[in-house]
Amino acid sequence: MPRTAFLPSASFAMVLALGAVGAAERPAAGTSPTFTKDVAPILYNSCVGCHREGEIAPMALVSYQDARPWAKAIKSRVVAREMPPxxxxxxxxKFNDDRSLTQQQIDIIAAWVDAGAPKGDDADxxxxxxxxxxxxxxxxxxxxEMPIDxxxxxxxxxxxxxxxVQAPFKTDVYVKALEVRPGTAGVVHHAGLYVIDTLPDGATLVNGRVLDANGTIMSRNAVARANGGSATQEIxxxxxxxxGRGYEQYQGDAGQLIKAGSYIDFxxxxxxxxxxxxxxTKLGLYxxxxxxxxAHQIYHSLGVAGPTTYLVEGKEIESGRTPRDARADRADGGEGGTGLPPIPPxxxxxxxxxxxxxxEPxxxxxxxxxxxxxxxxxxxxxxxxxxxxxxxxxxxKYDFNWQVYYELDTPKRIPxxxxxxxTTLFDNSPKNKYNPAPEKEVYWSEQSWDxxxxxxxxxxxxxxxxxKKDVSTTQQPQKQR
Structure with missing residues (x-):
């Protein structure tokens, strides 16, 4: 996946102490912004979570020496609102953790670059x-942890x-926050973490793979079908x-229930x-x-709340499904696009x-x-x-490079x-700079070029x-490693 310069803080929650970094103030009339007084506070609030040594950004923006060579490129990206993404x-x-820059902050950065990107006083x-x-x-x-290297x-x-891998819990556990940490972040394109209550009859777990009675490796979709349900029901x-995103904490009384004896799917x-x-890769549970x-289980799909109708180019797809793309054996309750016709060239x-x-509400x-x-x-x-x-x-302007979770500032009740x-638009034309093959039909599957x-x-x-369930024997376990 291509990496674009000037990544933002992955989450403001990554920053434990920002009290010393105040909001940007417009420089006094007749003066030019400086890095130390005007630009560094912006970068420290919105950029250096990723733009620092050892993180995923391609360059650091911590010091003046770090940022000065990139000044014109910084201006170009922030003026275009490409960064922070x-x-x-x-x-x-209205969303929590809105990491976008205000127009005033953008103007400060632009004026700093236009003035020659001066450093300013170290004391500032x-x-x-x-x-x-x-x-x-x-x-x-x-x-x-994943069961194997x-x-x-x-x-x-x-x-x-x-x-x-089987969860190590002998009682049900209730989770308010969770985080995924890759063992080697540079090669993990993306990961999904799921819970399956039980393995199908006759299936066995061998080196992290579920094998059916004939020794065939089963995907979680195959596990769901073998358990007699759909992906939505069983997963x-x-x-x-x-x-840039791997931690979530739930508002209100929402959370996750992981039942004793269940299995975690990486x-x-x-x-x-x-x-x-x-x-x-590791999964951390809080x-x-x-x-x-x-008190209420989090779900990631609207499909659990009722039926879905699909229209492609104004034409309804019968029952929301067409024959599956044979390459896409998915387990996301119909999400992902399997069943939709391919995108034309x-x-x-x-x-x-x-x-x-x-x-229902x-x-x-x-x-x-x-x-x-x-x-x-x-x-x-x-x-x-x-x-x-x-x-x-x-x-x-959707950007595949950045999969953002937009958390509502206040949970919304929907009757x-x-x-x-x-409504979603796709661009399979040569005008799309990320399009690897505009001359080809595009099918629905996991790889980036699908x-x-x-x-x-x-x-x-x-x-x-x-x-309302019987929780008389349900307790939170001690910390486990």
Missing amino acids: WGADPHYG LPRLPTFATGWSHGEPDAVI FEIPAEGEVAVTDFF QKLLSFVP YMHYQPNGLPRTDR FAKKRGEV YVDNWKVVSVHTIT ITMYGLTPHLHLRGKSMTYVLTLPDGRDEVLLSVP AGSKVTV EMYAPQVRITIDSRDLR
């Missing part, structure tokens, strides 16, 4: 933020692989990891980087601190609309558009039972009888109150 249209929605330089080492929010209550070759295509998503997509590598703190505004009917906590290289834009619109429309999120309409349609969310179903 924050795709949400500011006219719609704010204290560098303190960053967490290791786990971004302290040591988790439990850490679960996986070898990634220097070159070639690595098939997306499910690695299963619970915990968290996604992409570079769904790993590796991308070779020119050198042989080894990875053993438990609820008291009984009842987690050279089209630049190919439209997919999904209409998600809400059949839900609470929404956030949204995550997920597309691949041809993804152009995605907009979520809520229509209430009385016909009023509200744009929940609009991402008019039964509502619908959420997601495409994906996944209007993800974080929701809870109001009626599904976990406190």
Whole structure:
């Protein structure tokens, strides 16, 4: 996956102490901004979480000596609002951890560059933020590792692989926050962490792979079917990891229930980087601190709240499905685009609309558009039972390099009888600078050069109150390693 310069802080939560870095103030009239007084506070708040030694950005922007050679490029990217990456249209929605720059901050950076990028007085330089080492929010209550060290070759295509491990809990556990840490971050394109309650009859777990009675490796989708249900019914998503995003903490009484004896699935997509590598990704869990703190289960798909209708280029796809792309054996409850027709060559505004009917009250906590290289834009619109429309999120210039989770500043109650309409455009034309092959049809699968349609969310179903189950024997376990 291409890396673009000037990455933002992966999350403001990565920064443990920002108190010394104040908000940007406009320089006095007749003076030029300087790095130490005016620009460094902006970079320290929004950029150096990634733009520092040992992080994923291609260069550091901590010191004047770091930033000065990149001054013109910094101006170009921030004026174009390409950096820090924050795709949400500011006219719609209010979100936590909004890392976009204000127009005043952009103007300060532009004026600094136009004035020759002066350094300023060293005494004006704010204290560098303190960053967490290791786990971004302290040591988790439990850490679960992939069951094996996986070898990634220097070159070639690595098939997306499910690695299963049994959770080490003898009682049910309730999770309020969780984090994914790759063992070798540079080769993890993305990862999904899931929970499966039980293995199918006759299946065995061998070196992290689930084998059926005939010894055939089973994907989690195959596991779901063998358990007699659909992916949505049988598979619970915990968290996604992409570079720059791998921690989530749930608002209110939302969280995750991991049942005793269940299995964690590490769904790993590796991308070779020119050198042989080894990875053993970890999942860190932060438990609820008291009984009842987690009362509602988080779901990542609107499909759990009611049926979905799909329209492609204005034509309804019967039952929301067409014959599956044979290459895409997925387990995301219909998300990902499998079942949709392929994207034709050279089209630049190919439209997919999904209409998600809400059949019972839900609470929404956030949204995550997920597309691949041809993804152009995605907009979520809520229509209430009385016909009023509200744009929940609009991402008019989707960037595959940055998979942003937009957490609502306040959870939104959505009544039964509502619908959420997601409109997405794909660009398979030569005008798309990321398009590797505009002359080809594009199918739906996991690799970056294939495409994906996944209007993800974080929701809870109001009626599904976990406190109503018998919890008389449910306790939080001690910290586990």
